[in-house]
Amino acid sequence: MQHLLGFGIPGVPYGCTYALVAVGLVLTYQATGVLNFAYGAQAYLSAFVFTYLVQNQHLPVGVAFVISVVILAPAVGLILDRLLFRKIAPANVIAKLVTGISMLVGIPAVLSVLFTTSNQYNPPSILFDPNVVYFHLVGTPINGIAVTCVVATAVTLIALVVLMRWTNLGLQMRGAVESRRLIELDGVNSGRVVASAWAISGFIAGLAGVLLAPIYGQLQFSDYAALMVAAFAAAAWAVLRSLPVAVLVGILMGITVTVLQGYLPVGSIWSSAALTSLPFVVLVGALLLVPGMRTLGQDKDPLASVDPPPPPIAAAVRAPEFDRVIKILWYVLLVAFSLSMLTWMPKIWENVFNAGLAYSVVFLSITLITGMGGQLSLCQATLAGVGAFTAAQVADRLGANLLVGALVGALVAALVAVVLATASVRLRGLGLALMTIAAALVFDNAIFAQVATIRGQSINVTSSSVGFGILNPNGRAFFVLAMVVLSVCVVLVLRVRNGSIGRFLGAMRGSSTAASGIGVNLTWMHVLVFGLSGAVAGLGGTLLAINQQAVNTQTFSWSFSLVFVVVVVTTGVSTPEGAIQAGFSFVVLQQLLTYVPSRLGGNSLLVILFAFGALTYVAHPEGILEFQKRRWTMRFERLLLRQRTSSTDISGPDAGATAGDGQLARVAADSDPALDR
Amino acid sequence: MALTANAEALLRVSEVTKTFGGVAAVDGVSFSVRPGESVGLVGPNGAGKTTLFNCVCGQLRPERGTIELNGRSLNGMATFERARLGIGRTYQRVEVFSDMNVRDHLIVSVRARWRQGRLWRDLCNLSKPTADERERVDAVLDLVGLSDRADTSVSALGLGSCRLVELARALIAEPVLLMADEPSSGLDVHETRELGAVLRQVQRDQGMAMILVEHDLEMVAEVVDRTVVMNLGQVVAEGHFDTVMADPIVRSAYLGLHE
Incomplete structure (x- = not known):
């Protein structure tokens, strides 16, 4: 028993930070309906600034705390509310998730650009001295970090309970989660209520951030990402509703981690893999076992019907004749690109475009699952990794060609996706996003590490393992391979989209209630779209590995799953051309940024560009590129219509009247005046 | 006072109960619909009509009771499977694929x-x-x-x-049973009259059975063969529209009129 307590007590400070972040997540969700994926980044931001002010600017701890936690953290919460989340329709779960994810990857990238030389070691404790043991509890020394965590958490939680239970603001916050617009009809200033919730939850994020910092001794964003997953798990058991349950589960998780650390043999697979996977296992448990999580994120707003429908994609509003012109231009571009790649393209850009083709295949999997299936998967890089690692292992063990391995890899990735879909069959929206990110983290921590080497060596892709001259220095054979794979995938995706399955998925996206009511098997559709998406991602993963001539865990880490989603929704998630644009812009921008001095941020700038680009998803859920295409399509067609009208005036009222005119007139009449601004 | 289920019933609902947090939205409801018959299901707001619809369609699982279509039990059957058996439905809150x-x-x-x-x-x-x-x-x-x-x-x-x-x-x-949940909601008088005519025509032409939940009693009177009245989760009356509407229990519970 003494051993157990001895191992468990050091876990309390971790548990306190988990509990605090979980409470912040619950509070934000209760008041705003947003599961804030940016929360870990908010905590990191405050901890970063706090440490920077103390270690680099030598400000007193109290002053640094006031600046970073009391002022900055709530301000960030307010900014997120005012500039982003307030503009998202309550029912648009995917927009809320994408916005949070954009901030999650964007904020650390901004910090790394702004503070390139900052010292992030030995973050100070805000209250008590970390180096002083204040007392012993069951033989366990309790230092200043533990005392600070417990005291700060207790005070914060008591204040929150008072706020939520006994104040008018707390009551209004609880009302706002059902429908912000509905409480406005009761005369409540919902904007003020929601802003207060964002400010308070921002403060809690900042507090958790500065509490966690001294525990690890060095400030790293990965610790905050792990903190966030643990907090998600605690919040999930609380169904994002109950503050006491969130606190209890958070603290229990902290204690369980250190108890397991104490009992599990050091260096064993259990301590390295199972232990780091614990929060994810707890999260998956909540998603599968807590009934309330199945309906999480589903629209409950009685006034949701006042939201406008999503805008159509450009191709849907183009007049047939203009559509033909666009298609011809696409073919011309394709031929010109292919000829260039096969003849004169400089080596450096040849590599870039080849990588773009490989990424495009991976991104097509996001088109399938998000654009067509209407679900957000945060493990697409993981599925790509499953394909790549399987291909490499199969090729090595069976002595087969890597391209044969690629097919096996695609199949295995599809199977993994099917298993994941089957496990999450009752989950939609938020629950599914959490499930997929949990799966990605389990693969990162527990599985990829085991398959990332062959005979103790990292996996390199060689010419002999691929054959057909694909890894020749000129890269043309790879281009042909990648073009064939991408073309086949695009054709198959288009056929599915335009066929019965695409229609069923469209029905499921539009109204799952009505879809099942007409005989669509939602479970089968859910599993099918995951399986297809997994196969495409797996294939793209191997293509990416061949292009990079290596299969490593970094390429397929969970954080890339988030970045991939951000990139694809920025360009357009509804169409295969959106995925291709995403693939190419991802690598071309990466290449262009190599010409920018590295002190300006390098790859971090790329993440920032896409992260902030993805924020446009709030206003344009079809993707900013897709929006621009629609805008220019309409402008061009109106211009065409005006010219035709003037020529009709000259030649007579009936001259030149065609079916296309009707379409053009409709487009002109339907066009959004806001587009002209 | 539920109608006794008869042998040729297309849909047979027996003692169906559905509760939400201890409140019985549908409480031991029994009724049946014959092939080709048109039944109006009326009652005040909160009577349990839509909940009963959801139980028949499979979107809600009742705690007690059985539901049969053509003698085949629907209990435990998923919504999409019921739809494939021929249950068609429209919704109180419009559900279209946007x-x-x-x-x-x-x-x-x-x-x-x-x-x-x-x-x-x-x-x-x-x-x-x-x-x-x-x-x-x-x-x-x-x-x-x-x-x-x-x-x-x-x-x-x-x-x-x-x-x-x-x-x-x-x-x-081509449903064998069409369940229309307040189809005239949001329509003007003219559109409602046209809709009523369409419903009557397709029901006769296709020979399908129909359950119509509707607050527009004029439309109900025009379209249905028989009327079932629900109040507080229970069936309180059923029979021909005019007879049912003259029933003092219905007038008291549904129309709020006291004799």
Whole structure:
């Protein structure tokens, strides 16, 4: 028993930070309906600034705390509310998730650009001295970090309970989660209520951030990402509703981690893999076992019907004749690109475009699952990794060609996706996003590490393992391979989209209630779209590995799953051309940024560009590129219509009247005046 | 006072109970519908009509009771399986597929009803609408008066037209039982009268049974053969419309009139 307590007590400070972040997540969700994926980044931001002010600017701890936690953290919460989340329709779960994810990857990238030389070691404790043991509890020394965590958490939680239970603001916050617009009809200033919730939850994020910092001794964003997953798990058991349950589960998780650390043999697979996977296992448990999580994120707003429908994609509003012109231009571009790649393209850009083709295949999997299936998967890089690692292992063990391995890899990735879909069959929206990110983290921590080497060596892709001259220095054979794979995938995706399955998925996206009511098997559709998406991602993963001539865990880490989603929704998630644009812009921008001095941020700038680009998803859920295409399509067609009208005036009222005119007139009449601004 | 279930019933609902947090929304309801019969299900708000609909369609699972269609128990059967048996439905709050046009609503309904969606057919590009499908779609659209808006996106339609889309989507699947949940909600008087005529016509032409939940009693009187009145989760009366509406219990519970 003494051993157990001895191992468990050091876990309390971790548990306190988990509990605090979980409470912040619950509070934000209760008041705003947003599961804030940016929360870990908010905590990191405050901890970063706090440490920077103390270690680099030598400000007193109290002053640094006031600046970073009391002022900055709530301000960030307010900014997120005012500039982003307030503009998202309550029912648009995917927009809320994408916005949070954009901030999650964007904020650390901004910090790394702004503070390139900052010292992030030995973050100070805000209250008590970390180096002083204040007392012993069951033989366990309790230092200043533990005392600070417990005291700060207790005070914060008591204040929150008072706020939520006994104040008018707390009551209004609880009302706002059902429908912000509905409480406005009761005369409540919902904007003020929601802003207060964002400010308070921002403060809690900042507090958790500065509490966690001294525990690890060095400030790293990965610790905050792990903190966030643990907090998600605690919040999930609380169904994002109950503050006491969130606190209890958070603290229990902290204690369980250190108890397991104490009992599990050091260096064993259990301590390295199972232990780091614990929060994810707890999260998956909540998603599968807590009934309330199945309906999480589903629209409950009685006034949701006042939201406008999503805008159509450009191709849907183009007049047939203009559509033909666009298609011809696409073919011309394709031929010109292919000829260039096969003849004169400089080596450096040849590599870039080849990588773009490989990424495009991976991104097509996001088109399938998000654009067509209407679900957000945060493990697409993981599925790509499953394909790549399987291909490499199969090729090595069976002595087969890597391209044969690629097919096996695609199949295995599809199977993994099917298993994941089957496990999450009752989950939609938020629950599914959490499930997929949990799966990605389990693969990162527990599985990829085991398959990332062959005979103790990292996996390199060689010419002999691929054959057909694909890894020749000129890269043309790879281009042909990648073009064939991408073309086949695009054709198959288009056929599915335009066929019965695409229609069923469209029905499921539009109204799952009505879809099942007409005989669509939602479970089968859910599993099918995951399986297809997994196969495409797996294939793209191997293509990416061949292009990079290596299969490593970094390429397929969970954080890339988030970045991939951000990139694809920025360009357009509804169409295969959106995925291709995403693939190419991802690598071309990466290449262009190599010409920018590295002190300006390098790859971090790329993440920032896409992260902030993805924020446009709030206003344009079809993707900013897709929006621009629609805008220019309409402008061009109106211009065409005006010219035709003037020529009709000259030649007579009936001259030149065609079916296309009707379409053009409709487009002109339907066009959004806001587009002209 | 539930109607005694008889042998030739198409739909037989027996002692169905559904509670929400201890409150019985549907409390031991029993009634049956014969093939080709049109039944009006009326009652005040909160009587449990839509909950009963959801129990029959499989969107809610009752705690007690049995539901049978053509003698086959529906208990434990998923919603989509019930739809494939021939239960068609429209919804109180309009449920349309926002990024589809009217025609696609009907095609997707046909294919889902007869399980015609196959991945391999999609991959082989064999899933384009057939001439037969187009013909049936045109016929149903003509019937409900949406022919001129066949290629319009439903997001560009008003509430009344969306209700017609829902109805057309249900009708094209040739249901043996159509369950219409407040179909006239959002329609003007003229549209309501037309809708009533359409419902009566398709019900007679196709020989399908129908359960109509409706607050417009004039429409109910025109369309249904028999009326079932619910109040506080229970069936309080049933029979011919005029007889039922003259029942003091109904007048008291439903119309709020006291003798």
